[in-house]
Amino acid sequence: MPNSYVSELAAPGRTIPVRACDYESNPPVMLFPSVGEYPVYDDFVYDMMLKDEDRVGRYAAAVPRYAPGRTVLDIGTGQDAVWALAAARAGARHVWAVEVMPKSAEIARKVIEEAGFADRITVIEGLSTEIELPERVDMCVSEIIGTLGGSEGAGSVLRDARERLVKPHGLFIPHRSATTAVALDLGSATGGEPPGFPPAVFRFVENVFAAVGRPFDLRVCLAGLQESPEVRERSYLSDAVEVEPLEFNGDLRPEGVDRAELTFTRPGHFSGLALGVRLWAAEDDVPIDSLHNWSTWTPVYAPLSETGLPVQPGDRFTFEFTTTMSDDGVHPDYALTGELHRDGGPAVPLRWRSAHHPEGFRETAFHRWVFPET
Ligand SMILES: C[S@@+](CC[C@H](N)C(=O)[O-])C[C@H]1O[C@@H](n2cnc3c(N)ncnc32)[C@H](O)[C@@H]1O
Structure with a gap:
């Protein structure tokens, strides 16, 4: 029984194929649109x-x-x-x-x-x-x-x-708040095939496309990762690091470049990063950690390799995480440039870019999987 199938959703002026999956699919990791950054109200998300x-x-x-x-x-x-x-x-x-x-x-x-x-x-x-x-x-x-x-x-x-x-x-x-990053083996999270959107979120994706006026390569999250210790155990390949620190009571910098390094703690296939959020409501709070607990903030998937690059404990991924303001002056565009360092091998350059409302549609292999041509 395949984990995902192709369905259709409405975009301005046309319908487009979309990778879908059953809510009850096994394993239960599925795609979710990134919420909060488009002027879209949705009962399901608000609830x-x-x-x-x-x-x-x-x-x-x-x-x-x-x-x-x-x-x-x-x-x-x-x-x-x-x-x-x-x-x-x-x-x-x-x-x-x-x-x-x-x-x-x-x-x-x-x-x-x-x-x-x-x-x-x-x-x-x-x-x-x-x-x-x-x-x-x-x-x-x-x-x-x-x-x-x-x-x-x-x-x-x-x-x-x-x-x-x-x-x-x-x-x-x-x-x-801070954005957090952990190295991910997507295949291990999903049991092989990349996941799809559950039909319950089609309407939200349609409304995002309507708000922007066209389909585009929207930011996509992975639901089902954060709350399951078993899924995290087999798919998180490193500890988490922080980037994009936002000090609301201090020196608040909405744009910047952060340098970070992830050391692999277990063997696997490095396919990308799961990006989450840590949030301190008050200074002396233990932060909410969306990579390690169920939360309304679902980890964003930053794909870096379609097939997943084999890694061993001790290998490292060094990267720069860049936050720049999009042309609306409010919502950031994100970019990541990094190198995978494996024992004895040459460094492998890897990149990810996720603009808030990019011109492109189906520009990345991952988005061509999510929104297939036919
Ligand atoms: C995540 S909801 C939070 C709602 C409520 N405060 C809560 O915590 O349950 C964010 C709300 O902020 C609104 N919003 C976002 N940016 C805003 C801004 N700059 N000015 C006014 N409203 C904004 C959105 O429309 C949305 O209703």
Whole structure:
């Protein structure tokens, strides 16, 4: 029984073939579109986010700890205005809750009214980067962390908030994020054949293509890796390293080049990297780690070799991870250039590039697998 089959999804002006897989397929590693970086609301994704107890728990602990007596800016309040309400309930002096999606802002306004906080929470519809506040606030809360730490725009959006909307030395929740990378043997994760998208996420992929106006090589995640110790055990070939550090309460740099090195700890076929996120809601928190626990942030797959390069313990992958701002000024483009160093052999150059909204479609072997021509 093959793990995947070819189905079809709608793209602007045409339908396109797409690699699909059954939800119950065995092994249970499947593709998922990277969420959070396109202006697409989806019930399935929103629901999953609110059910992420780890994410919700960290914020639910941090917000009431810092909000009492403070003025608060909640960037991306969402339709339930969860952190705006948590701040107001904890005794914030006033909360400005900003939301760019009109429908979500409208629902948030109703939810806040029904909760009896309309006098203490002001909903502002729009992008935080385009609004003004009557005064700078004491504290900013947001959850605009992407599947890669900065992919949803946290770096540029929160730097703008620091420069214009929050008082100097004002406090930010979350405190810090970093993107994490681990060497991956995709074949071992999936039992051989690369996986496909479960039909439940077709609509989300279609909406992403509609938002950009065309199909393109979107960033793709691997669901089923993070929560299964057995799958991690057989497919993670190294320990994880951090790149793209974002210090929301410090020197926040949305762009940069990070140099890192992964040492292989077990033999396997090195096919690419699983990229995740570590997130500290508060400074003294143990971080959420999306490469090692189930979370709403699913690891992104950065393919480097179609067949997988044989590696042994002690071999190394050295790389530069580059984050530059895309032409929308908010969402980063990512690129990775590296070398695989194997015992006695010549260094093997490897590259990956993942722009936020690239011109190309089916430009990589991996995307030609995901979106076959016929
Ligand atoms: C991941 S959801 C989080 C919702 C809610 N705060 C929570 O934690 O459950 C992010 C929300 O932020 C909104 N958003 C992202 N960037 C924004 C910005 N710069 N200004 C206003 N809203 C933004 C999105 O539309 C989305 O509703």
